[in-house]
Amino acid sequence: MKRRFVETIALALLRGTAFAVLLATILLIGSIVRGGAGVITWEFLSATPTEGMTHGGIFPAIFGTICITLLMIVMALPLGVCAAIYMVEYAGSSGLARVIRASVNNLAGVPSIVFGLFGVGFFILFIGRSIDRVRGGGLLFGQPAMLWAAATLAVLVLPVIIVNTAEALTAVPRSHREASFALGATRWQTVRRVVLPQARAGILTGSILSVSRGAGETAPILFTGCAYFLPRLPIVHLGVPFTGLSVPMVNPLDQFMELSYHIFIMATQSTDAAATRPIQYGTTLILVALTFILNLAAISLRVRYRRGLESR
């Protein structure tokens, strides 16, 4: 009887804590939706901040977030996926390969602020200033810019992408590779025709999650390119030769506004944080929505992918 009693209580406690976590999630999201939903209007999404950032919208921050995320994807995703394919399919299991794999794994857990330090010290002060010195003519590369912020984020998500991709690749049964080799397929034929088709969904899921992680990070870009307030978008007009036309293009050497940085700065550094609370809530809601869309996509993809694996 006593055993039965202990079991009932213990299981109820476990169930209780699980639902407490669910409740905490709902409370967190709920408080942000409640605070932010009223603020979100078309004007909020499409206008620039006005009157010392106490009014107006957050369009430059949305624009900056999208730009930097895309730039980060271009820098990190192909590199990370290719590196993972090399590590899993080509590098074998020698001692060195194992050490490299372990350190990549570990880097996925290194604090993001450390990447911020690296971004300032390496990209801006070392690379950027060196370019400026060679180029001559004052500071251009050696200062915070979208390019360096994106590069810092890229270095941050690179190990995450590699780890996720490697996991998806190793999930493909070894017997399929053996069968392919035994039929005389080359390594690349095996990778392209047998391994990648099976790992594709997993790689995609992992990549979306990595990108979503990068898009929500603040610490690495605090000092590498974010601006408190920019009255203009980071756009430069490039003249097309002989036509007299000019094409607007995102300027990667400009600073930019960014959603997560905007939240941080408005909540902690603004002169009257309480007065701009609604703007802070609205910005937070937009950022949450953005990352949720990415995460939901990844989760639903994974559910479909798992079902596919289990039916085999």
Place this chain on the structure above:
Amino acid sequence: MKSSAMVTPRPAREAVSNASPAKVAFGGVSFSYPGRQALSGVTLDVPERRVTAIIGPSGCGKSTLIKSINRIAEIGTEVKVEGRVTIDGQDVYAPGVDLVDLRRRVGMLFQKANPFPKSIFENVAFGPRIHGASRAGDLDQAVERSLRQAALWDEVKDRLGTSAMELSGGQQQRLCLARVLAVDPEVILMDEPCSALDPISTARIEELIEELRERYTVVIVTHNMQQAARVSDRTAFLLNGQLVEVDDTETIFTTPADRRTEDYITGRFG
């Protein structure tokens, strides 16, 4: 296996010993994985267009022996090979050997059927495709021919587009055989191909081996001594990485020369 009388060797066709030229030959082969020696000093001739069975207790090096022929044993690990493994007199471990060509000439059937999660057609067409066939007509022809050879055509001809994973275990193994046949190999290696199959599926595979003998050199690793006796012309007995004895199957199962062979086939160990 209580007594040797239970094992009835197939009626002798013709004396194989020294009658058939060696297709695959092992000359003093020693094979090691990191920290473990799998084969030591194996010398063995595999006659052309015959079925050679490799028997022996678990962990005696049977799998390594056949996987060393198409150099699958070295995938994903480091290995050390001494001696010579030759096909038609050419050393497969010589520098500059084209692994792709080697593996095209030596097909392999694995212990557990391992079809790709693709359609039946795509599984069989995989080999021809990677070796450069792209004309639809060629592929159709190769797929049909191979599936017929593997006695699977009649069962799947109306559903070539469905996933290979929906086939039964025995059908999957025959599909894997069709996949091997589609690249037109000279030697076919089988690593306990029936160990995961029921008796009926096993019988069908054995029938197929009977037919394959006419065109291919077959090497089959098996745990099942009746199977070795039923399907093979020659039988080699391996123990602790060493070749104990090789002879015509009938001889091995009736009058083995070595005491250890007799102990094994009469079920005294292993």
Place this chain on the structure above:
Amino acid sequence: MDSRIESKIGKAGTVPVVPGAVRRLRRGRWREVFIETFLRLNGFIAIAAILLIFIFLFKEGIQAFRTIPAGHFLQSQELDFDNVPQTVRLWQPVGQNPKYSLIPLLLGSFLVALPGTLIATIFGVACGIYLAEIAGKRTREVIKPAIELLAGVPSVVIGFFCLATLATFVQDALGTTFRLNAMVGALGVSLVIVPVIATMTDDALRAVPGYLREGAHALGANRWETITRVVVPAGASGLVAAILLGMGRALGETMIVLMATGNAAQVTLNPFDSVRTMTATIAAELGAVPQGGEQYRALFLVGSLLFVMTFLINLVAELAVARMRRRLAL
């Protein structure tokens, strides 16, 4: 076509199965070499980028010792108003006589990370056990995505939640002196690492083979006994790894602690005091320091220390996972 196939064995030998194979083979070999080289290049660039972080961080960090005596990272002497030397443990990098004691920062970091990990362990492990062993398919499909969504919330959002909502709530409930303190940060940080611990616990327990559970049930153990005596011990290394990784995340978390802990670098053991963590120090000061200066290098030293600490924690966690894999023969 049928007429061409006379027997099951066919005539494959007389018809070339693979037209043009030789020609293609030659071209294919070059492609193979090219692709492998390309992939290897990618691998090396990625590894190089990662190695650069190690090297660069330590190179700058070690230079801090050139101008700051090593002992000063623990404590230094300062003359008080009566010109009597006093031992102080302060992080005060700006001013006439800058002080670089790491003690308040380390204490701050641990005052946030330890309670945070503790809270997250209780909830995360319970949640993971519930998911793996008790929840039905339906409940699982509600709670699991919720946890994954929580894991996807950017930390600045949680920091904002702590600052705007949680801090007031905690102050009203407990009557603390400071609205922003280590405990608020710890609660926020635990929100970040609960999903990490829950997911990893779930994975570790689901990797425990079913026959162990069946064996326990067959011996008459009930569900709770099966969980505590069989399943959890079998997955224990995985649980340890989960908690360690959570702790690593807690030590490295920046935005939440920057926004919610009050940022006062002081030597205290009271979790309801305002504290300043190592991460928050870097985040707060890096923007204003001149390159190559003493403070700049000191910040890199703090970063290196942080890196080493989290790296070691992750390494131990990884060993624990490897151990579990071996023991369960996965």
